[in-house]
Amino acid sequence: MSIGKYIKDVFSGLWSLVVGLKRTLYYFTHHKEIITEQYPETKPVLPERFKGEVVMPHDEKNEHRCTGCTACELACPNGTIKVITKFDITPEGKKKKAIDKLVYRLELCTMCNLCIEACPSDAIKMAQTFEHSVYDRSQLNKVLNNPGSKIMDGVE
Amino acid sequence: MIEESFTTAEGDLVINVGPQHPATHGVLHLVITLNGETIKKVEPHLGYIHRSIEKMSESLTYRQFIYVTSRMDYLSAHINNHACALCVEKGLQIEVPGRAQSIRIIMDELTRIASHELWWGAMSMDLGAFTPFFHAFREREVINEIMEETCGARLTMNYMVPGGVMADIHPNFQRRVKDFITLYKKKIHEYDELITGNIIFQNRMKNVGYLSSEDAIAYGVTGPAGRGSGVSCDVRKHSPYEIYDKLEFDEVLETAGDSFARYLVRIREMNQSVRIIEQLIDNIPDGDFQAKTKAVLKLPKGEFYQRVETARGELGVYIVSEGGTTPYRIKYRSPGFSNLSALDHMARGSKLGDLVAMMGTLDLVIPDIDR
């Protein structure tokens, strides 16, 4: 190794370090580049497609669109959804299948969206909630239909 | 008694790197035999997060099994899903609409950039530089937000379905991708300033973990790791899927075969991914985003194999069908598993500190290895 190359090595090495130092000094002095989000104070705005949790929308008359066809139950890869059906008696005196409970186990859900794709009557959708932590695992077993709710007219 | 248990009969030190270790980024367990600081043997012990995805897939239908594969290589979740969707489509002989193909490729390439950015940060952190990690996450976060807006999730999207994609792109998608490309071009030179040109980094990387091209082929090392050894192993080039054969991009090849070559391949590959996205983003064809498929998919009896290029290398999906609604047997040929098998060969004779550089440039994702 010649002396010239030795000195050149030392200087090019030092220069490469200085380039890096310049970059970090830039960020040290430019505080408007900071990207930290202060989470609990400023909540993130989640897009409407965000898959947080399966919910069943009800209208103001406490009616939902679920016919109890179990398409979502069959589509779910994890057995997250369990449809418990009952038989209602319609005013004409006929027996009609309806849901008693639609049990949704959030702990098993992977938010894969397959149940919503499978639903023929758009009865369920994804909500944008994401703070799911609870103190007891049983609280993650949810019944999606409201108590006393019934199926909307015209949904078959 | 302390002295006896400390070393082997030959006087070598055996240390367990992992299953919990800062450099393994997961639960990889390497049993390393050391002579002083020099590595004599590296023996991987796997299975700490083996979830038996292959066995699980045997009981799921062809629509359902795709979501599990997001959990294999969680950094290229889109590409894993893509591979499965392609394999099912191959069996069903579905023609995917052009719009879906373009969207799929844009998503794949965005995933690749996000994955390489995380790799860049994590690898620099392994080498002791913490700052790049946060700088890389700044750009990665933009991609994650694009994903969140269109696919509804940030990491495990399950956006690809047999026949196309699950939903059409968000109206903001094109604008935000273009914004990302602008940001990326503005920031990419900082990566070189911070890490690539740094003399310490170059000394840590050059001539470390040499893998000849013959060995790379023999060990089945693919992806950026294989291309760093001069092996032309880009599946997108040699057996193109979707519309990759119509796109202009270069297969990045480096011939040095050391860690620095693997590093350069990844950095340049990000530029190629940006190039692919730029070609497609303004030319997404109109039409359906999903082909018409039956509600219950049944693959004909036979065997189907699909190779795709993930961020880590070649992913193979091998479906054996008996004609039912669920696959009879699924094998995922994961890139990480083969890449890891070369680690012992690469590491012998190097220093302990080099192991970190090697693991970093092989870009091991442990769930991908264990499946």
Add this chain to the structure above:
Amino acid sequence: MQQAELKDIITEWLPGATFDENGQWLNVNVEPKDLHLLAVKLRNHEHTQFDYCFCLTCVDWKTHLTMVYHLDSTKFRHQVVVKVKLDAAKPEVETVSDLWKTADFHEREVYEMFGVHFINHPDLRLLILPDGWEGKNPLRKNFEDPINMIKL
């Protein structure tokens, strides 16, 4: 090399091999005892040069097991699939890890998941399963694990 040429050249080496051309690639079915011989030829012959084994796995057909080797040539970019039918009770086949080093790990995986014994394998130990795992092979169709079963 085209499928027909490959078929000819393999028939020349191994007259007993049978072929299946329905799939994506040419499938070659051979006897376990012929596997290593064929593998050496495929790997080293100047017209085939299958230097890259991109997938190695096993399928449990309940009555028998099938080893599946997917081979690729980085020079000619042609592919071939070699299949070996193995006895379900005592599956044994010679290793190919001396030809393709990647087979080392893949064969260890097949060994523990399917119980296939690879003759002459340099280091046939458990790779993924925990130490002390005995007998049962998780990816076999008759595998049952009543303790860890998740009941929904």
Add this chain to the structure above:
Amino acid sequence: MWSFSHIADLLHEWLSKTFNPTFTLIIEMVLAGVAVIGLFAALGLVLVIMERKVSAWIQIRLGPNRVGPKGMFQSLADTLKLLVKEGMTPDGADKFLFNLAPFIAMIVAMLLMAPIAFANNFQFWDMNIGVLYISAISSISVISILMAGWASNNKYSLMGAMRSGAQIVSYELSAGLSVLSVVVLTGSLSLNDIIHSQENGWWIFKGHLPIWISFITFIIAVTAETNRAPFDLAEAESELTAGFHTEYSGMKFALFFLAEYVNVFIVCAIGATLFLGGWMPFHIGHLQAFNHVMDYIPSSVWFFGKTFFLIFVIMWFRWTFPRLRIDQLLNLEWKYLLPISMINLLLVTLMAIMGWHF
């Protein structure tokens, strides 16, 4: 004007009037001890929060911002947490040495405080061999690391300790040689004399190229000596998890942590004293007005300002560079730093002999 020396003089006067000389000495020693321990605690808190803020801003983060105004009490909260944590001793460890090691680290750091001039005429002990004393005592710190690494009965700890041993012993050389170049120019080993020799300009502003070289060598060498990144091989977390203090927890860990920061402070204080003029204010030639304004700033502010600037530089290094490998670390010392600083010392000696410096 209220300066440190003024307060110290007043205190001394009052004590001498009230008590007999022996008693005065004892009280003064106790007070000095309390002052050092107080300085330690304050330094630990300040430097930890400083490091976290510097790293945060470099990494485009906000850093601690929850405890107290702008997160300024974060390190206090951390210290409280470490104090109440259980200090565990591993089963196979050599218990005596394991528990002793963090205290040795602290004692060494405390001893190094003695000859440092914190302000004009304010020094615990103005000894005539101050520089020699510092190089002698700072070499002892390696013992605590070796002790911790060996006694932990952990392979990672042992490797970290061995690396640290090799590292500190080698970098002592170039640190010593670069300090020597200032000593040669000054002609004295006393820190006080060295400061006074910079009355008409700090050494690095006097325009001597060799002094610049020795300043850079000094900064690199002391970064290595205090086991700071990019030379933190003793605790390289991606290789050795935490190196020599892998097995330490609670307050014993905190002592190591504190000793590291105090060591950084001390080497930076020495650097500031030798090259940046200690508590000397910044003067420009004959600009009398400017110089008077500078004189008006208390000497302690000058000293701490310079020291904290050097500390910032070392932190800046840490958050920019990747870590070296052990053989490269030794290469850097033996192939680059040592020859350069030796030739440099030769040059400086020539300068001193020929009287070329001013």
